Amino acid sequence: xxxxxxQSVPRKxxxxxxxxxxxxxxDLRFPGMLFGRTVRSTIPSGRLAGxxxxxxxxxxxxxxxxxIPGQNFIALIVDDQPCLVEHDIRHxxxxxxxxxxxxxxxLLGALVTLDEEPSDPIFDPELSPTAFKTxxxxxxxxxxGFAGADHIVEGTYRTGHQEHVYIEPQGVIAVPEGDRMTVYxxxxxxxxxxxxxxxxxxxxxxxxRVIQTETGGGFGGKEEYPSGIAAHAALLALKARRxxxxxxxxxxxxxxxxxxxxxxxxxxxxxxxxxxxxAMDIEIVLDGGAYTTLSPVVLSRGAIHAAGPYRCDNxxxxxxxxxxxxxxxxxxxxxxxxxxxxxxxxxxERVAEQLGLDPVALRERNLLRPGDTTATGQLVGEDCSALxxxxxxxxxxGFRRKRRAYAGTTRGIGLAMYWHGSGFTGSGELKLAxxxxxxxxxxxxxxxxxxTEIGQGTRTMHAQIVADALGIPxxxxxxxxxxxxxxxxxxxxxxxxxxxxxxxxxxxxxxxxRAKLGExxxxxxxLRHGPLRVTKQYEQPEWIRWDEINYRGDAYAAYAWGCxxxxxxxxxxxxxxxxxxxxxxxxxxxxxxxxxxxxQTEGGTAQGLGYALLERVAMRNGAxxxxxxxxxxxxxxxxxxxxxxxxxEHPYAGGPFGAKGLGELSIDGPAPAVVNAIRNLQLDxxxxxxxxxxxREAACASP
Amino acid sequence: MRFTLNGRExxxxxxxxxxxxxxxxxxxxLTGTKEGCGExxxxxxxxxxxxxxxxxxxxxxxxVEGTEVTTIEGLGDxxxxxxxxxxxxxxxxxxxxxxxxxxxxTLGSNPTLAQIREGLAGNLCRCTGYEAIxxxxxxxx
Numbered sequence: 001x002x003x004x005x006x007q008s009v010p011r012k013x014x015x016x017x018x019x020x021x022x023x024x025x026x027d028l029r030f031p032g033m034l035f036g037r038t039v040r041s042t043i044p045s046g047r048l049a050g051x052x053x054x055x056x057x058x059x060x061x062x063x064x065x066x067x068i069p070g071q072n073f074i075a076l077i078v079d080d081q082p083c084l085v086e087h088d089i090r091h092x093x094x095x096x097x098x099x100x101x102x103x104x105x106x107l108l109g110a111l112v113t114l115d116e117e118p119s120d121p122i123f124d125p126e127l128s129p130t131a132f133k134t135x136x137x138x139x140x141x142x143x144x145g146f147a148g149a150d151h152i153v154e155g156t157y158r159t160g161h162q163e164h165v166y167i168e169p170q171g172v173i174a175v176p177e178g179d180r181m182t183v184y185x186x187x188x189x190x191x192x193x194x195x196x197x198x199x200x201x202x203x204x205x206x207x208x209r210v211i212q213t214e215t216g217g218g219f220g221g222k223e224e225y226p227s228g229i230a231a232h233a234a235l236l237a238l239k240a241r242r243x244x245x246x247x248x249x250x251x252x253x254x255x256x257x258x259x260x261x262x263x264x265x266x267x268x269x270x271x272x273x274x275x276x277x278x279a280m281d282i283e284i285v286l287d288g289g290a291y292t293t294l295s296p297v298v299l300s301r302g303a304i305h306a307a308g309p310y311r312c313d314n315x316x317x318x319x320x321x322x323x324x325x326x327x328x329x330x331x332x333x334x335x336x337x338x339x340x341x342x343x344x345x346x347x348x349e350r351v352a353e354q355l356g357l358d359p360v361a362l363r364e365r366n367l368l369r370p371g372d373t374t375a376t377g378q379l380v381g382e383d384c385s386a387l388x389x390x391x392x393x394x395x396x397x398g399f400r401r402k403r404r405a406y407a408g409t410t411r412g413i414g415l416a417m418y419w420h421g422s423g424f425t426g427s428g429e430l431k432l433a434x435x436x437x438x439x440x441x442x443x444x445x446x447x448x449x450x451x452t453e454i455g456q457g458t459r460t461m462h463a464q465i466v467a468d469a470l471g472i473p474x475x476x477x478x479x480x481x482x483x484x485x486x487x488x489x490x491x492x493x494x495x496x497x498x499x500x501x502x503x504x505x506x507x508x509x510x511x512x513x514r515a516k517l518g519e520x521x522x523x524x525x526x527l528r529h530g531p532l533r534v535t536k537q538y539e540q541p542e543w544i545r546w547d548e549i550n551y552r553g554d555a556y557a558a559y560a561w562g563c564x565x566x567x568x569x570x571x572x573x574x575x576x577x578x579x580x581x582x583x584x585x586x587x588x589x590x591x592x593x594x595x596x597x598x599x600q601t602e603g604g605t606a607q608g609l610g611y612a613l614l615e616r617v618a619m620r621n622g623a624x625x626x627x628x629x630x631x632x633x634x635x636x637x638x639x640x641x642x643x644x645x646x647x648x649e650h651p652y653a654g655g656p657f658g659a660k661g662l663g664e665l666s667i668d669g670p671a672p673a674v675v676n677a678i679r680n681l682q683l684d685x686x687x688x689x690x691x692x693x694x695x696r697e698a699a700c701a702s703p
Numbered sequence: 704m705r706f707t708l709n710g711r712e713x714x715x716x717x718x719x720x721x722x723x724x725x726x727x728x729x730x731x732x733l734t735g736t737k738e739g740c741g742e743x744x745x746x747x748x749x750x751x752x753x754x755x756x757x758x759x760x761x762x763x764x765x766x767v768e769g770t771e772v773t774t775i776e777g778l779g780d781x782x783x784x785x786x787x788x789x790x791x792x793x794x795x796x797x798x799x800x801x802x803x804x805x806x807x808x809t810l811g812s813n814p815t816l817a818q819i820r821e822g823l824a825g826n827l828c829r830c831t832g833y834e835a836i837x838x839x840x841x842x843x844x
Contacts, residue, residue: 014789017797020735020775024798027734165829167739167747168798216737216798217829250740455796455830595792599835603795606832629744629827637820637833645834 004464004474005657008595012459012479013214022214025171025186026247033173034061035104036236036246039097039112040256041089044325044622045121048085051097054111061240063098068235070202074228075195078132081291081328083200083231089116090290091327092623093256095228100236100244121325121622125287126264130323132288133296135303137317137375137551145279145314149270153351157267157343158687159671161617162260162610163624164332165634168216170226170257171247174233181237182209182485183230188222188452189492194484196227197234204238212482218454219607220331223494224294225257254627258330259617261286261298261321265306265343270314275357277312277366280375284319284340289328295321298329300425302336304376304555305668308344309386309419310363311372326622331494333604334667337420338611345416345672346686349679359676360394363417378554383650383660385587389563390417392646397565397583403680410572411580414676415565418668421556422652422661423497426546429538429557434491436505438466438513439533440526444476445513447506449490451498452482456663457596458498464592465503465656469510472522488535496661499592500558501538503656509536541654558652558660561587564605564669568677575692575699577678579609579641582670587648589660594647601666602643608670610635616689706767708733709777719765723757724748726764727774735775735801739827746826749802750774756806756825775801783843784808793839795830802826807840814844 016022041048051064065072065084072086073079085096096114101107122128146152172185181201187193190210197208210230215222233246248256263286270279284306288295303319352362367386373379393415394400402413423429437448447466453459463477470477480487490502512534517525525532546553565583570576584605591597614633618625626632633639651658671688678685683698705714708731715730727733727750736759739747743758750759751773752766778785784804787793794800803826810822819840820833828836 008792010789011792011794013797014792014794015780015785017794017800018785018788018804019778019780020733020801021780022797023734024737026738027728165827166796166798167745167827167829168737168796169739215796216739217796219829250742457792457795595835599792599795599831602832602834603830604832607829628742629740630742634827634829635832636825636827637823640833643832643834 003468005468005592008593009474024168024216025213028173030175030243033243033245034100034102034240035107036100036233036244037107038095041094041096043116043118044092046089046116046118047087048089049117050115052113061100061236063235063239068200069204070200075199076224078292091325093327098232098236100240123324125285125322125324128322128324132292132321133299135319139375140314142279142314142316146270149278150273151271151355153354154268155347155350157265157346159263159339159342161262162615163254164219164221166217166221169248169250169253170229172230172233173245174237175243176237179206181205181234184211184213185226186215186222187212187226188218188454190450190482190484191489193227193230196231200231209485212452215454219333223331251627255624258328260332261329263339265340267347275355275362275365277310279314280307280312282306282317286321287324288321289326291328293328293330298336302340305337306340307375309368309417310366311368315375334664338668341418341668342671346675349676376555377552383652385561385650389561389585389587393563393565393583393585399565410570412677412680413567414673414680416669416672418562419559420665420668422500422558424495425555426548430540432491434538435488435535436490436502437488437535438509440522442526443523445522446478446480448480448487449502450482450487451490451502452493461499461592462506465507466510469507470514496663499659500655500661505536505538507656509534557654560660560662560665562665562669564673566673566677570681575696581642583644585646586665587650588662589652589655590649590658591647592659597647598645600663601645604666605643605670606635606640608667612671612674612688613690704764704768707771720763722760723762723764723767724759733774733776737798746802747799749805751805756809787839787843791835791839791842793836799828812844
């Protein structure tokens with residue numbers, strides 16, 4: 001049997017996507033289906049005094065909070081976000097009223113007036129009196145570290161919102177079937193939506209089922225937010241007793257749904273005269289928006305990654321996620337880590353400068369090596385590749401030569417180091433207790449997990465792992481739809497965990513099946529003995545220790561490592577900076593499917609370049625003012641330069657065939673590398689997006 | 704309203720101002736053409752009208768009367784570009800793929816990388832960083 005792990009086999013879903021046969025949420029229709037619409041608040045803070053319907057309600061289904069048979073909150077971490085506003089309004093675009101009608105024009109034409117009484121909003125997270133979560137990480141003796149420092153360097157770094165811009169907007173369809181409710185939709189985490197639906201619908205239904213439709217991108221934007229849309233569609237469907245499709249248009253999607261948390265990161269760093277880090281004091285402020293949603297865990301990942309992939313004996317990281325009167329910020333590829341790694345890597349460039357050190361030499365001196373400990377005290381294993389990715393990227397990009405050659409020109413070159421922990425933080429995976437199932441069929445095996453395919457290649461990669469673990473052809477592995485009525489809960493499809501964590505559970509299940517099969521193929525065994533199913537649950541590696549209270553211990557089972565080198569060109573007339581070439585070196589344990597892994601890395605890099613240079617969310621009075629693709633700019637082919645990707649493999653023993661997580665890693669590097677390349681042009685930019693205005697301001701401020 | 708859709712005459716009874724996108728998806732049942740932004744920025748709704756690339760979200764159906772409209776369904780399932788997008792992992796989430804492939808058809812044979820970039824500038828992809836799409840188009844040509 002030819003092994004398929006490590007081979008770029010055809011995607012399981014490739015031909016359906018290339019021929020237009022793949023069915024996304026908006027492609028589905030059900031008999032008697034109505035269209036749904038969400039009426040939203042227009043003020044950032046205040047009270048809802050009344051709702052006036054300016055249309056003839058005949059033929060309409062109208063739902064407000066009084067129609068909620070269960071509890072009026074979207075179940076997640078804290079139960080503070082209402083499904084529908086009762087009285088208090090905390091942000092613009094908060095859902096107030098739901099309408100459904102069979103005719104879309106009638107639906108959109110229905111006039112609803114909200115009587116809203118505004119109060120003073122809070123927009124500045126640093127002035128907010130309310131923290132959703134605070135985290136303190138302490139290592140060593142910070143005061144002693146600074147006392148022994150020859151140099152102290154300080155800096156403040158800021159990152160803005162980022163909109164996901166999955167090309168398929170959010171959408172679901174709720175279908176009532178007797179006393180059951182089924183929701184189809186563009187959903188990253190079907191069991192999150194399932195839990196939210198059960199909470200909102202209460203006793204009004206006997207059961208809830210969530211079925212993922214083909215999903216046109218997610219990037220975290222379809223992690224928690226679809227739970228609310230699913231609940232809204234289900235409430236309409238429950239009242240109308242008919243299927244209801246609720247699909248957002250682009251404007252609604254951009255105004256109402258989550259974004260990447262803006263961040264302010266302050267560094268105070270002590271170093272010896274040789275450039276060795278002896279003290280790192282880091283303060284992080286995240287703008288959480290109006291409800292808790294996932295901010296506590298975004299903050300957690302951000303804080304743990306905030307000191308970068310560096311060794312330092314004395315560290316304090318104080319982080320807080322703050323309430324503001326803006327739509328809640330949420331999960332976005334990288335999950336807090338891109339913000340804090342922007343801070344530390346742009347700061348390291350300033351440190352090198354102040355000490356008169358070469359930026360590569362400073363990093364080489366301080367990068368984590370096997371046997372070192374991180375800020376949480378985690379011992380870094382033999383697969384730590386920080387130095388190797390740096391040296392590979394520097395050599396491959398011709399960094400030193402180009403840095404000399406570009407001096408005094410309009411070209412600049414910069415680099416950034418980064419790392420990314422795979423899977424849920426700390427004991428998160430233990431609590432999730434994910435399960436995955438393999439069953440025999442008449443033609444091979446079927447894999448049942450709740451891991452969703454959102455473009456990253458879940459179906460293909462899981463099938464490869466199972467095929468090789470069973471010793472059967474890839475074609476004989478079938479992947480079941482992510483349908484909560486059929487699959488076990490394998491945890492959410494987030495946190496770069498689908499390959500490393502769920503893939504490993506599948507590998508174990510496949511090994512157990514292989515032992516039972518003896519010399520038979522799965523199909524032969526099935527025909528002779530009938531059905532066979534094996535379900536395995538996550539097992540935490542025995543060495544993992546995590547102290548949730550004090551943030552000490554093994555934060556992640558494995559880390560993937562990266563270094564980006566970015567070359568830019570400045571237009572001295574327009575102050576526009578364009579990336580010319582990006583060299584990306586990522587160490588990911590094992591590329592189960594090299595072309596998919598490369599595709600993830602290229603895509604994450606492009607998204608990171610947009611974050612760095614183009615993507616500005618203009619907030620006006622608590623709402624996104626540029627909620628259109630006309631003026632919220634993501635990289636086109638003309639904005640995306642040559643991406644030179646190198647994947648290195650140092651296996652992690654706890655991952656399937658050595659694989660670590662890789663989906664998020666590549667978003668961490670581009671922004672700091674771009675800004676460090678701009679610094680190479682003698683321009684002191686400390687915030688992103690680095691728009692021409694930002695760069696011009698920096699130029700005017702520079703001596 | 705009469706036009707030729709994927710080589711077959713169709714006659715649809717809709718408002719002349721209906722978006723071609725909606726007519727294709729809802730009246731003709733061809734859902735391979737996708738809506739990403741509704742304002743002609745993303746290119747997910749790309750179709751060919753008399754062989755030229757248009758965003759079907761911007762076109763009132765009246766404008767295609769008497770023309771030849773080609774959607775992704777019109778390519779069948781064996782077009783070399785479809786094969787190449789599959790082989791090179793040019794599709795990740797797949798929502799931009801029909802529009803990308805239809806635009807790529809108009810690039811002619813053996814386009815240079817610069818020509819591909821320029822030709823695809825109106826088709827947004829958020830997943831791939833475009834590199835795999837270039838590889839697919841170069842493989843097919």
